Amino acid sequence: MAEYQVKIGLASCSIAAGAAKVYDLLNEALLQKGIYLQRTGCRGLCYCEPQVEVISPEGKSYLYGNVNLANASRIVTEHIQGGVPAEDFLLQGPDKDGEAGSFLRKQQRFLLHNCGKIDPENIQSYLAAGGYSGLEKALAQTQQEVIAEIKASGLRGRGGAGFPTHLKWTFASQAKGTQKYIICNADEGDPGAFMDRSILESDPHSVLEGMLIAAYAIGANAGYIYIRAEYPLAIRRLKVAIAQAKEHYFLGHDILGVGFDFEIYIREGAGAFVCGEETALIASIEGKRGMPRFRPPFPVEAGLFGKPTSINNVETFANVPRIIALGASAYSVYGTEESKGTKVFALAGKVNRGGLIEVPMGMTIREIVFEIGGGISSGKPLKAVQTGGPSGGCIPATLEDTPVDYESLKKIGAIMGSGGLLVMDEETCMVDVAKFFLSFTREESCGKCTFCRVGTEQMLRILERITAGEGKEEDIATLQTLGEKIQAGSLCGLGQTMPNPVLTTIKYFREEYEAHVRDKVCPAKVCKALIDYEIVSEDCKGCGLCVKQCPVGAISGEKKAPHVIDAENCLRCGLCINSCKFNCIVVLSKPVTVSRQNAQGQRVGVMK
Amino acid sequence: MSALVMNEFKVLKEKNPLFVIDAIIQRHNVDPGAAIPILQDIQNAFGYVAPEVLERVSELTGIWASELYSIVTFYSQFRMEPIGENLIQVCHGTACHLAGAEKITEALQHETGARGGGTSPDGKFTLEKVACLGCCSLAPVITVNEETFGRLTPAAVGKVIGEVRKGKSDCAHDALVCGGGCSNG
Ligand SMILES: Cc1cc2nc3c(=O)[nH]c(=O)nc-3n(C[C@H](O)[C@H](O)[C@H](O)COP(=O)(O)O)c2cc1C
Ligand code: SF4
Ligand code: SF4
Ligand code: SF4
Ligand code: FES
Ligand code: FES
Numbered sequence: 001m002a003e004y005q006v007k008i009g010l011a012s013c014s015i016a017a018g019a020a021k022v023y024d025l026l027n028e029a030l031l032q033k034g035i036y037l038q039r040t041g042c043r044g045l046c047y048c049e050p051q052v053e054v055i056s057p058e059g060k061s062y063l064y065g066n067v068n069l070a071n072a073s074r075i076v077t078e079h080i081q082g083g084v085p086a087e088d089f090l091l092q093g094p095d096k097d098g099e100a101g102s103f104l105r106k107q108q109r110f111l112l113h114n115c116g117k118i119d120p121e122n123i124q125s126y127l128a129a130g131g132y133s134g135l136e137k138a139l140a141q142t143q144q145e146v147i148a149e150i151k152a153s154g155l156r157g158r159g160g161a162g163f164p165t166h167l168k169w170t171f172a173s174q175a176k177g178t179q180k181y182i183i184c185n186a187d188e189g190d191p192g193a194f195m196d197r198s199i200l201e202s203d204p205h206s207v208l209e210g211m212l213i214a215a216y217a218i219g220a221n222a223g224y225i226y227i228r229a230e231y232p233l234a235i236r237r238l239k240v241a242i243a244q245a246k247e248h249y250f251l252g253h254d255i256l257g258v259g260f261d262f263e264i265y266i267r268e269g270a271g272a273f274v275c276g277e278e279t280a281l282i283a284s285i286e287g288k289r290g291m292p293r294f295r296p297p298f299p300v301e302a303g304l305f306g307k308p309t310s311i312n313n314v315e316t317f318a319n320v321p322r323i324i325a326l327g328a329s330a331y332s333v334y335g336t337e338e339s340k341g342t343k344v345f346a347l348a349g350k351v352n353r354g355g356l357i358e359v360p361m362g363m364t365i366r367e368i369v370f371e372i373g374g375g376i377s378s379g380k381p382l383k384a385v386q387t388g389g390p391s392g393g394c395i396p397a398t399l400e401d402t403p404v405d406y407e408s409l410k411k412i413g414a415i416m417g418s419g420g421l422l423v424m425d426e427e428t429c430m431v432d433v434a435k436f437f438l439s440f441t442r443e444e445s446c447g448k449c450t451f452c453r454v455g456t457e458q459m460l461r462i463l464e465r466i467t468a469g470e471g472k473e474e475d476i477a478t479l480q481t482l483g484e485k486i487q488a489g490s491l492c493g494l495g496q497t498m499p500n501p502v503l504t505t506i507k508y509f510r511e512e513y514e515a516h517v518r519d520k521v522c523p524a525k526v527c528k529a530l531i532d533y534e535i536v537s538e539d540c541k542g543c544g545l546c547v548k549q550c551p552v553g554a555i556s557g558e559k560k561a562p563h564v565i566d567a568e569n570c571l572r573c574g575l576c577i578n579s580c581k582f583n584c585i586v587v588l589s590k591p592v593t594v595s596r597q598n599a600q601g602q603r604v605g606v607m608k
Numbered sequence: 609m610s611a612l613v614m615n616e617f618k619v620l621k622e623k624n625p626l627f628v629i630d631a632i633i634q635r636h637n638v639d640p641g642a643a644i645p646i647l648q649d650i651q652n653a654f655g656y657v658a659p660e661v662l663e664r665v666s667e668l669t670g671i672w673a674s675e676l677y678s679i680v681t682f683y684s685q686f687r688m689e690p691i692g693e694n695l696i697q698v699c700h701g702t703a704c705h706l707a708g709a710e711k712i713t714e715a716l717q718h719e720t721g722a723r724g725g726g727t728s729p730d731g732k733f734t735l736e737k738v739a740c741l742g743c744c745s746l747a748p749v750i751t752v753n754e755e756t757f758g759r760l761t762p763a764a765v766g767k768v769i770g771e772v773r774k775g776k777s778d779c780a781h782d783a784l785v786c787g788g789g790c791s792n793g
Contacts, residue, residue: 013743016756046745191701191740198742229648229685230741232754270644270683273739287641287671289682305640346744348703354745386702420744422702436705440739446682549762551718573714575762 004035004080005055008067009116011042011201012233013194019050022072026052029076038125041202043116044356045100048091051116054079063100065091099374103353106372108334110342111318112358115202120237123244126205132250134321138213139258143173146217150320152328154340158195159185159276159313160391160418161493162339162406168310171300172218175308182215182223183285183304183311187269187276189228190389191440193420195344196314198356200227200234203318204241210317212250212262213324218310221261226281228269238266273390273444277492278303278311280446291446292492313418315344335361339405343416349386349423352377359404366400369423380425384508388417390437390444391497393504394430413504415497429526430509431516435463437501441494452495455486459502467527471517476506525589528572532588537562539584546576546585628653629661633668643671643679647686656687692727692734694772696720699749701740707747713737715762716750719769732773 008014008023027037045051048065052075055061062085064075071089078086085093091100109115119125126132138146151166172180184207188196200207211223227235242264245251253261267285274280275290282304284290303309319341323331332340339361345368348354352374359368365385369375376382382397387404393414395402402408406416424433442456459482462475483499490496506513515521522530535546535555540562547555547563554570557563565576565585577585632649636642646665651657657680666673680686698716700709713725713735722728722735743749746758750765757768 012741012756013746013758016743016746016749016758046743049746188742189739191705192703192744193740194742194744230738265639267645268648269685270648271685271738272683284644285641287643287679288675289678348744348747349706389702420702422706422744424706428706433702433706436702551714571714574708574711575714575718578762 003057005038006030006035006075006080007038007040007053007055007117009042009049009051009053010039011198012231013046013198014042014049014051015233017049018068021069022050022052022067025069026072026075029073030080033076033080035080039119039121040117041115041120042198042356043104044112044198044358045091045103045353046355047103047353048100051091053116054085060094062093063091064089065100099353102374103355103357103372106363106367107358108342108360109358110331110334111206111315111322112199112203112344112356113322114206115198115356118203120202120204121240123205123241123248126203127248130325131205131321132209132248134323134325135209135212135216135250136256138216138324139256139260143217143219146213146324147173149324149328150217153319153323153331154328154335155316155319155323155331156339156406157313158315158319158343158418160388160416162416165312165316168300168312169214169217171298172220172308172310175301177308179222179305179307180218180220181304181307181309182211182218182220183278183281183299183309184211184223184225184314184317185276185278185281185311186225186227186231186234186314187281188231188314188418189273189276189444190391190418190420192346192348192386192389192422193418194346195356195419197231197234198346199314199318199344200231201237204234204237205245206318206321207238207314208241208245208251208264210312210320211264212255213320214310214312214317215262216260218308220310221263223262223264224267224285224304225264226267226269226275226285229271235266235268242266272446273440274446274492274494277494280492281311282309289446291448292494294491315419336403336405336407338407343404343419345404345419345421347373347421347423349421350377350380350425350427351375351423361405362403362408364401364403365395368404368421369400373423376423376425378425378427380427382423383426383428384424384430386422386424386433386501387420388415388497388500389420390441391415391493391500392417392420393500394424394433394508395504396508399508413500413507415500427524427526429467429522429524430505430512431463431467431522432524432526434502434505435460435467438463438498441498445494445498449489449491449495451486451489452491452498455482455489455495456498458482459486459499463502466513466516467522468529469516469520469527471513471520473517475517476510476513479503480506521589523589525587530589531572532567532590533565533570533572533574533576534586534588535563535565536584536586537564539582541582543581545579545581549575549579551575625654626664629664630668633665637669643669643676644683647676647680651686655691656689659688689727692722692731694733694753695736696733697736697738697741697751699739699741699743699747700737701744701747703744703747704740704749709748711762712748712750712760712765715765716769719766733769 030037050067052064074086155165156162272290275284277292280290280292299309335341344358384394438460445452447453483503542560554566662676720728720733727734749758
């Protein structure tokens, strides 16, 4: 007799939302029924993790969301025993589409098709879903045929630059030498991006298979995965996957009996963003400081240990087995003329349904944010979408109809980047965002080029001055000139793209810069020097809750009498604001006339 | 590194710290470019990379101590000082920044006493800033001894730290007010 199947998503997000405990509870309850609780990766619905899927004996799928220790057992008692799905936390079922339906409907899960369905720690589960059939097919072809298939698919590198994958492979295959390497770039350093983590946690074999096919195509027999240390679960699952692939002879000697050898090694990053850049990454694997070097020679000619090396991103590799297995046209039907296929994005920020999505190239920002993401979580209007992380740009809401593909984004001064999509509403200060990215890149600059090293410092100082209410009229123009010079005078992509967040925010949000510079006002009420926290005395009940929250004792008042905040000492940390049950603490943006250092050494503005 | 390997090193460490270093180096020495993995394992075993240790590694591997030093100072993962009993990583990535990571840091500093970051005077907590923990849609995010907590608020931070102090970091999730995402609703 057919049985119920039950699956639970266990990726980092799900676990952070409590899925491991739900697993323990559910597993015990199900074992008593003789049902095995299967572990899967995730479907990318981060906004309503943890999730449990129940597949009925008839093969119908029911997806539960926001499962917790309180409602988990109802899945067993009501649905599996009682035969009635628990409607109140059912996300999606045969007769219910709901929000999850809206989240998923416009997506095209080409490379994420296994994610949240198979068990990432069990190769049998991958094999049952057609895994390693791409490799088999590739090994039956010539190397040129494999590369031709990739060329026909139009696949471009997903690590940010969008370089045609088939070209890279062609160069590497034509490079002279018997020892060649494959590197998988899993450094995923862009803050706000988690595509690669999720793929590695949910479907690690697809990446191994992609590396194997690439290795065969270029004639490499060793590969490295360079993965950031902040992803312990992904590292663990990769290790499990590599061990299982070896046991099944997909890795090692004479793979599938065609005389092809390949080994994969894992290298953990050590916390340097610039190591995502390919030459720096190679230096890091070689055991050196991760400093980019001048190209040419390109890694395809002289890469790891001086040997020809083809380096691709996690998502690029994950696409490969599917393209080979299903044929190039299954991929190239999606997307635009220049940007073929689908792209995975990490949708986060002020959006209702944040998560990991895969959409055809060319979908507009509006469709992504409003139709898939369900609009802005604060209920306020969309202000901007940031793509491409610290190298990217801020796209204003007025350009929400821009299609997301390599060319269209480039045209408006942004870039596709690796796939982070951060949604911002009116509460976001664009000058602060620019400052945030710049302080990030300043920390991460390796220091080799003067423009990058000193230029970031200069730009950051100007931005700090502007946000402290001490901006000068010429600052905006200086930022632009500096930005252009840094772009021109830097060796690697980090320096070349680092001014983008500043330049695009000036381009699209100049009035916000001007408000900071001329009127000493932060319209979004974010910049600490330009705001004050105040207690609305008419509303204050004098309960004293806020006093306990304040780390510097800046709030005082008699019991049951209105309290006041001492603007001189207040750090503008905002800790008090959420503690007031009567919502009487407000943030005011005040024109400042002087700015001075408070006792904590921070610059704050005060009225004369 | 697997838990098993860690344990093996722990036993060795109690006998003689130098044994651990020797064992780690033996494990990696054949790999090309092993310096970074060696230093990572040392940090895993000891919690930090002490300057004296670099000398030993240099003696055994033949890599210049100055080169090892340049690696340790280049990569932000490496610490040259011991850490507190509990390591808290606070994400300051973009999503977390927008979601108020700074408030979370303030609250953490307030609760742990680790003012200005670093280790608290009682040695219980070390606060560390990291760029992105990859759980951006649950921003703001922190990890406490590798366990991830999302959708944090300053109030929830107080509860998490309280639980860790009581030695129950495991069930700190129960204390979270996390918009229904947490295992206890
Ligand atoms: C500063 C900097 C950081 C980068 N970080 C990453 C990264 O985290 N992941 C990645 O795949 N590519 C990153 N890249 C791009 C890589 O240099 C390289 O182009 C890419 O891995 C090639 O793979 P692809 O052709 O599949 O895109 C970065 C580039 C620069 C300049
Ligand atoms: S541009 Fe910046 S990060 Fe890149 S090599 Fe030059 S200094 Fe280093
Ligand atoms: S903002 Fe921070 S420092 Fe200022 S009163 Fe509130 S809690 Fe105190
Ligand atoms: S918490 Fe609110 S009501 Fe209570 S004293 Fe503070 S401001 Fe007044
Ligand atoms: S639930 Fe998997 S990426 Fe968030
Ligand atoms: S920005 Fe904090 S987890 Fe990504």
